[in-house]
Amino acid sequence: MKYPKNGRFGEFGGKYIPETLVPAIEELEENYLKFKNDKKFKKELDYYLKVYAGRPTPLYYAKNLSEKIGGAKIYLKREDLLHGGAHKINNTLGQALLAKKMNKKRIIAETGAGQHGVATAMVCAALGMKAEVYMGYRDTIRQKQNVFRMNMLGCEVHPVKSGSKTLKDAINEAIRDWITNVENTYYLLGSAVGPHPYPVMVRDFQSVIGNEIKSQMKKINNKTPDTVIACVGGGSNAIGTFYPLIDSNSEIIGVEAAGHGLKSKMHSATLSIGSKGVLHGMMTYLLQDKEGQVTETHSISAGLDYPGVGPEHSYYKDAKRVKYHSAKDAEVIDAFLLLTRTEGIIPALESSHAIAEAVKVARKSKKSETIVVTLSGRGDKDIEEVQNYLNKHDKN
Amino acid sequence: MTRIKEKFAELEGEKQKALIAYIMTGFSNENATISTVRGLVKGGVDIIELGFPFSDPLADGPVIQNASTISLKKGTKIAKFFSIVKKIRKETDTPLILMTYTNILYQKGYAKFILEAKKAGIDGFILPDMSIEESKEYLEAAKNKTDTIFLISPNTSNTRIQKISKTSSGFLYLVAVFGTTGVKTGIKKYTLDAIKQVKKQTKGKIPIGIGFGVSTPEDVKKYIKAGADAVIVGSAYLKLIEKTPQNKLESKIASFTKSLKKQTIL
Numbered sequence: 001m002k003y004p005k006n007g008r009f010g011e012f013g014g015k016y017i018p019e020t021l022v023p024a025i026e027e028l029e030e031n032y033l034k035f036k037n038d039k040k041f042k043k044e045l046d047y048y049l050k051v052y053a054g055r056p057t058p059l060y061y062a063k064n065l066s067e068k069i070g071g072a073k074i075y076l077k078r079e080d081l082l083h084g085g086a087h088k089i090n091n092t093l094g095q096a097l098l099a100k101k102m103n104k105k106r107i108i109a110e111t112g113a114g115q116h117g118v119a120t121a122m123v124c125a126a127l128g129m130k131a132e133v134y135m136g137y138r139d140t141i142r143q144k145q146n147v148f149r150m151n152m153l154g155c156e157v158h159p160v161k162s163g164s165k166t167l168k169d170a171i172n173e174a175i176r177d178w179i180t181n182v183e184n185t186y187y188l189l190g191s192a193v194g195p196h197p198y199p200v201m202v203r204d205f206q207s208v209i210g211n212e213i214k215s216q217m218k219k220i221n222n223k224t225p226d227t228v229i230a231c232v233g234g235g236s237n238a239i240g241t242f243y244p245l246i247d248s249n250s251e252i253i254g255v256e257a258a259g260h261g262l263k264s265k266m267h268s269a270t271l272s273i274g275s276k277g278v279l280h281g282m283m284t285y286l287l288q289d290k291e292g293q294v295t296e297t298h299s300i301s302a303g304l305d306y307p308g309v310g311p312e313h314s315y316y317k318d319a320k321r322v323k324y325h326s327a328k329d330a331e332v333i334d335a336f337l338l339l340t341r342t343e344g345i346i347p348a349l350e351s352s353h354a355i356a357e358a359v360k361v362a363r364k365s366k367k368s369e370t371i372v373v374t375l376s377g378r379g380d381k382d383i384e385e386v387q388n389y390l391n392k393h394d395k396n
Numbered sequence: 397m398t399r400i401k402e403k404f405a406e407l408e409g410e411k412q413k414a415l416i417a418y419i420m421t422g423f424s425n426e427n428a429t430i431s432t433v434r435g436l437v438k439g440g441v442d443i444i445e446l447g448f449p450f451s452d453p454l455a456d457g458p459v460i461q462n463a464s465t466i467s468l469k470k471g472t473k474i475a476k477f478f479s480i481v482k483k484i485r486k487e488t489d490t491p492l493i494l495m496t497y498t499n500i501l502y503q504k505g506y507a508k509f510i511l512e513a514k515k516a517g518i519d520g521f522i523l524p525d526m527s528i529e530e531s532k533e534y535l536e537a538a539k540n541k542t543d544t545i546f547l548i549s550p551n552t553s554n555t556r557i558q559k560i561s562k563t564s565s566g567f568l569y570l571v572a573v574f575g576t577t578g579v580k581t582g583i584k585k586y587t588l589d590a591i592k593q594v595k596k597q598t599k600g601k602i603p604i605g606i607g608f609g610v611s612t613p614e615d616v617k618k619y620i621k622a623g624a625d626a627v628i629v630g631s632a633y634l635k636l637i638e639k640t641p642q643n644k645l646e647s648k649i650a651s652f653t654k655s656l657k658k659q660t661i662l
Contacts, residue, residue, distance in 0.1 A: 006529070016498055016525045018455045020549040020574060022556065162461055163451065172454045179455065180575040182551065278499040278525070279452060291474050292503030294451040 007196025012311035015195040017281045020179045029197045031102050053082050053089045059216040064342040072365035077374045086377030087237045088119035094205035095188045096123045104186035107131045110174040112167035113303035114146025116190030121155035131155045134173045136166035139302045164296040167306045191234025192310035195281030199310050206240025224248040230374040231255045231353040233304035235313045237376035255353040257299035258326035266298040270309040271317050271324040284311040300329040301349035327356040348377035399491035399519045400543050400566040404603050413620050413660040418445040418630030420463035422472035435646040437488045439653025448496035455524035457576035459631040478516040485517030495522040506537035514541045520566045528563045550590035557597040567603040578631025588622045616659040
């Protein structure tokens with residue numbers, strides 16, 4: 001689906017928004033459509049992606065890991081090597097440049113693990129714009145390094161103490177800010193969620209990941225990978241990985257956070273066991289009770305701790321084009337340690353979900369097959385969280 | 397004709413404007429809601445908006461957010477809500493509007509939810525996250541049953557005002573300020589301009605109610621003078637409920653309501 005008509009991916013997506021935001025959303029869509037194919041804009045974005053963010057990122061053959069498992073060849077798409085340490089900057093650069101074209105002086109954003117907040121703070125510093133970031137109070141504690149980073153970059157961080165005090169509530173609060181300051185503010189949403197045109201716009205800016213995978217794999221063995229895997233919270237690195245390969249023969253797998261297990265109520269596996277509903281301006285799969293109250297989620301990785309998911313993922317799930325699996329906290333920690341020790345690469349806990357799935361798939365695959373895993377971010381931010389987990393579970 | 401439309405017609409005959417009160421159902425408990433409604437009716441309120449709590453009320457400020465959270469914690473479920481509405485209906489004919497978020501209706505199914513609400517005594521709906529673009533199924537479900545009240549903002553274009561006023565029934569809800577509910581910013585010139593503009597566009601075909609940040613008799617007076625057909629007071633009521641002991645709730649609410657209602661009589 002190139003550009004969704006009426007903002008709908010099948011029945012998913014749409015614009016369920018307070019009326020005050022309608023002019024802002026219309027202005028955004030108009031400008032996005034105007035600039036997305038504008039040669040000058042694309043050139044400027046490509047320039048920043050290359051010399052500021054560090055694109056293209058390598059596709060690394062994880063030889064030690066692959067041989068240890070003894071199945072398919074595992075390749076890592078190294079988004080963790082980008083400036084800031086995660087894929088978030090692909091979208092942040094695109095949207096910040098767009099905001100600049102729209103003459104917006106004030107940028108607001110939400111953040112879960114803090115990676116999108118940091119990417120926003122960096123890009124705004126570089127482009128001379130003022131940024132404020134909403135972050136769930138719980139996340140400001142478990143990802144406090146990222147709070148310091150944002151502060152140092154000159155960005156104000158607002159801890160959000162309502163609801164579950166995580167990403168969902170940070171988005172609520174960012175939307176409330178946008179309603180209040182709609183005239184001069186640009187809302188730089190970090191995931192492929194929210195009202196149209198955000199899901200499609202974020203997908204387009206993140207599609208650089210999948211496009212590079214395609215051409216890099218072509219050089220390696222002249223075809224698309226047999227399997228591509230990415231983790232899914234809101235789903236921005238995943239949709240950016242999947243979309244360019246959606247018409248290929250590749251098997252595509254998204255991995256959600258199963259937390260303490262799918263039956264535990266302590267997870268964030270929206271597509272695995274959620275139901276359809278409306279949240280944050282979109283129709284999509286949600287974790288909610290029978291009456292439509294959104295339920296609280298859990299994941300060891302703050303970046304996946306979200307009860308909704310991008311509407312295009314909901315569409316691919318129902319269309320059976322993408323399989324959505326999940327990984328438990330314990331499996332994620334194992335995958336984190338495994339990659340760290342075999343390849344000397346410390347993955348983000350979010351990305352470790354994808355690694356855990358890759359290990360499972362590789363075991364069942366032939367040596368001639370290829371798996372590409374998007375390593376969406378680096379794990380430096382998670383060291384303390386992992387250490388706490390290991391101490392608690394006596395694994396040290 | 398719904399109770400809401402009848403009420404506006406009746407008030408027009410009496411040269412009055414409408415006072416609409418918003419309260420969160422189940423805040424701070426079921427008895428408080430019943431007492432508050434009694435006080436509202438005693439004080440002369442014209443229409444009551446009953447909020448049903450949602451976990452993620454993104455158009456609401458801190459006061460209503462807090463009331464939602466408390467109501468949910470106290471166990472306000474849909475069946476409970478309808479039973480409270482039925483109790484209220486036994487005592488008064490005051491038009492009742494249900495204000496909540498889209499997902500609550502969507503989960504049960506628009507048609508099923510609206511039918512049950514109508515049976516309980518609900519006359520109309522306000523869904524702040526329901527845009528006219530997404531409203532087809534909702535409108536079909538509500539047709540000939542309940543009013544569907546849509547919101548307009550001071551930044552809504554004239555073409556859109558036209559579209560929304562045709563989609564809306566009962567009245568049009570003009571949001572007074574850029575912001576969430578309950579935020580006091582004083583009366584802005586852009587709000588007064590918006591009232592004029594919306595009136596010009598709608599030519600009296602549908603009443604215009606103004607809400608968000610309206611909290612005192614002075615606010616009511618100024619908005620009525622500017623041309624509003626109704627004023628909606630919400631967060632101010634919730635603050636009053638929060639600080640008033642239950643045995644004094646009915647009388648306190650009644651006297652506050654009287655002070656507001658006085659300003660709507662021309």
